[in-house]
């Protein structure tokens with residue numbers, strides 16, 4: 001580090017400290033967060049936690065919400081709905097937070113919803129399941145793409161490629177089964193024929209039997225409805241059997257961890273998710289380029305790893321919270337909720353949010369990308 | 383036909399792993415009449431321990447060795463706790479203690495190796511062999527050969543070595559074993575070590591194909607226990623046959639009936655076996671044992 | 673004295689089974705311990721062998737205090753028991769059973785030991801590869817004694833060797849015990865069948881509800897009217 005750099009750093013520190021002193025004149029805004037840092041959903045929660053910690057600091061450095069600092073109160077929900085529910089209560093009653101963000105898994109989100117509705121506090125969920133906002137619940141919003149959007153996006157791609165016979169392979173977890181159900185329901189409407197519907201158990205260490213059946217089913221595409229590590233097993237067994245039909249994975253897989261775990265077997269497989277997965281392929285005139293870049297560059301600089309789609313959900317939740325608070329000009333919960341619902345044309349990492357009284361997700365499958373693993377990186381598929 | 387053979391290969395390789403874990407259950411059960419539900423955790427320790435050591439750039443043999451050492455320490459601690467308690471605690475409590483031990487081992491593994499899935503490279507790479515259109519991973523052959531080797535080795539140990547005979551004797555009649563001068567403490571310790579090693583061997587074999595994380599042990603415990611029950615907890619060849627049968631039944635039912643119900647079908651098989659032949663498909667009705 | 677027991681008491685939980693028992697075994701003799709059902713004979717032998725803990729008292733064997741010595745170690749110093757009910761390893765072969773008997777001995781002594789046992793009990797040589805559990809009652813008793821002999825004992829403890837055997841077999845077994853004793857082996861034999869035991873023994877003790885009620889030379893006890901009435905059927 002050169003002398004100049006060092007003095008700049010010191011200067012920066014002084015400025016931050018001054019900023020902090022100034023902001024302390026008004027009470028900080030409390031944002032309560034519970035994420036799955038441990039447990040089966042930890043591959044989601046870990047990215048969320050890192051994102052919240054990094055960007056709360058960043059938002060505060062940039063002046064917070066009109067000068068008021070954001071205070072992050074973050075707990076580990078252990079991927080456990082009961083734990084999530086009790087943490088939500090603790091955040092509302094004891095910590096007296098102004099806004100609630102959290103729940104990496106759909107089960108956790110649904111366990112928290114009753115408390116949120118009773119306490120009348122705005123809640124942004126980080127869970128994929130469409131049930132979280134469908135039907136619309138007054139106080140509940142969410143940022144992630146749904147498994148349903150993934151399936152829609154994949155079906156659209158398949159039709160473009162004139163493929164219509166799909167084999168499904170699904171795990172046993174909640175996400176997997178919800179994805180499987182949606183894939184079956186949407187197939188008829190979108191002109192897709194499900195020719196094989198295979199499943200595997202949660203502790204399984206081999207799926208070659210299922211894939212052998214799929215090989216003989218006449219399918220011209222394979223969709224894996226699952227999340228996390230089993231996806232790497234599917235990719236490996238797929239390669240071992242020498243299957244040639246395209247392999248699609250959903251947003252439950254959308255992180256660098258998949259490529260690391262599956263190794264060379266990941267090559268050529270396709271994944272749906274946020275554009276941030278293939279940030280290098282993003283056009284500068286893309287309306288979400290700037291916001292994606294801000295997440296991507298900061299995350300890589302701090303953590304020396306690529307952000308996943310799951311970092312994007314946390315980032316957007318924070319961004320929407322700040323925006324709503326700013327517009328509301330108060331921490332009054334009803335006003336903040338109204339401001340959230342009124343947000344229009346807000347570019348986030350996952351897409352452009354357009355909330356309304358009838359839509360608390362705010363974007364469609366169009367904002368999703370299909371990326372393909374090439375040379376160990378995600379690249380955009382057109 | 384090709385499909386059938388492919389199903390069979392999958393079933394046999396999975397079954398061999400179940401058999402190794404099942405043998406661990408069997409060895410401990412025979413000597414102590416304790417069902418050690420921490421058995422699957424040794425599979426996890428074998429795989430994760432090696433992967434963890436590899437991440438410190440240790441060469442493969444050293445990495446495997448360090449995992450085995452970690453697992454043996456865990457086995458010794460387990461032995462110490464369970465056998466101490468066994469003097470006055472009823473069997474049900476001991477089983478609960480082993481369940482508690484499995485939770486503790488999972489926690490320790492999470493602290494030591496994190497929450498991520500890990501794999502280790504296969505010594506034979508990741509390219510499959512193609513035999514009459516059937517894709518076989520070289521690792522699968524290694525699994526089958528090692529399982530056969532482990533079974534032959536165990537049989538030799540129990541039938542031909544003095545200490546192996548002492549372990550059999552202690553399993554048949556502990557009092558009589560003491561009266562010929564066998565130290566039961568040593569037998570119990572050896573039992574836990576052997577069971578732990580069998581689990582860790584299974585972990586070393588399966589991890590290059592699948593991946594393990596700190597919670598992987600539970601599924602192996604269930605499948606291994608099922609294999610042991612199918613084979614009749616007592617006999618080495620029986621438990622191996624039970625493991626292979628379980629693996630093949632799972633694979634064939636996934637292949638020809640429904641992959642959604644393969645576990646249900648396998649467990650149905652176990653229930654039918656328990657009702658009709660409580661000593662296991664391959665077990666002998668016990669004779670002359672006190 | 674090869675074995676000296678002083679004030680030994682044993683209990684099962686709160687129940688006392690052996691109470692303040694003292695006894696001695698001279699080198700080269702047979703000592704009989706007689707008493708009715710439940711008198712505490714088995715408990716006494718189990719405590720001598722270390723598979724039951726002594727509640728009080730002490731056991732001195734060949735000059736050293738072994739009261740707290742582990743069971744397996746007592747075998748190694750030459751105190752070996754043939755337990756009640758034989759307790760052979762039924763699923764193992766006859767030869768494997770015998771070899772296990774020599775568990776505390778160096779491996780190079782095993783074949784000589786086997787030879788000795790086969791000379792004493794030729795039927796075991798014929799059955800050496802067979803499963804021990806398939807032997808008749810008398811053969812099992814021979815195997816149990818043979819297994820104990822493989823440990824090269826200095827003192828052999830026999831718990832009811834005649835139990836469940838046909839009279840001819842009882843006689844055969846007792847003859848062998850006498851033969852072993854003539855060759856210098858010291859023996860403690862516990863029997864409900866008191867007259868049999870007293871006939872071959874040098875010294876004897878009568879146990880009643882855990883206590884020694886009479887002791888002395890075996891031939892003297894055989895003539896004691898009280899003993900005759902209580903244990904020798906009048």
Ligand SMILES: Nc1ncnc2c1ncn2[C@@H]1O[C@H](COP(=O)(O)OP(=O)(O)OP(=O)(O)O)[C@@H](O)[C@H]1O
Nearest residue numbers: 684687689707708709710711712713714715716864
């Ligand atoms: N495991 C046990 N738990 C509780 N009490 C016992 C146990 N074993 C023996 N006893 C009791 O201790 C006493 C002595 O029993 P022991 O077996 O030593 O008698 P024994 O003289 O060998 O009788 P037998 O001639 O029937 O073999 C008896 O009252 C018996 O009921």
Ligand SMILES: [Mg+2]
Nearest residue numbers: 713714715756
């Ligand atoms: Mg008795």
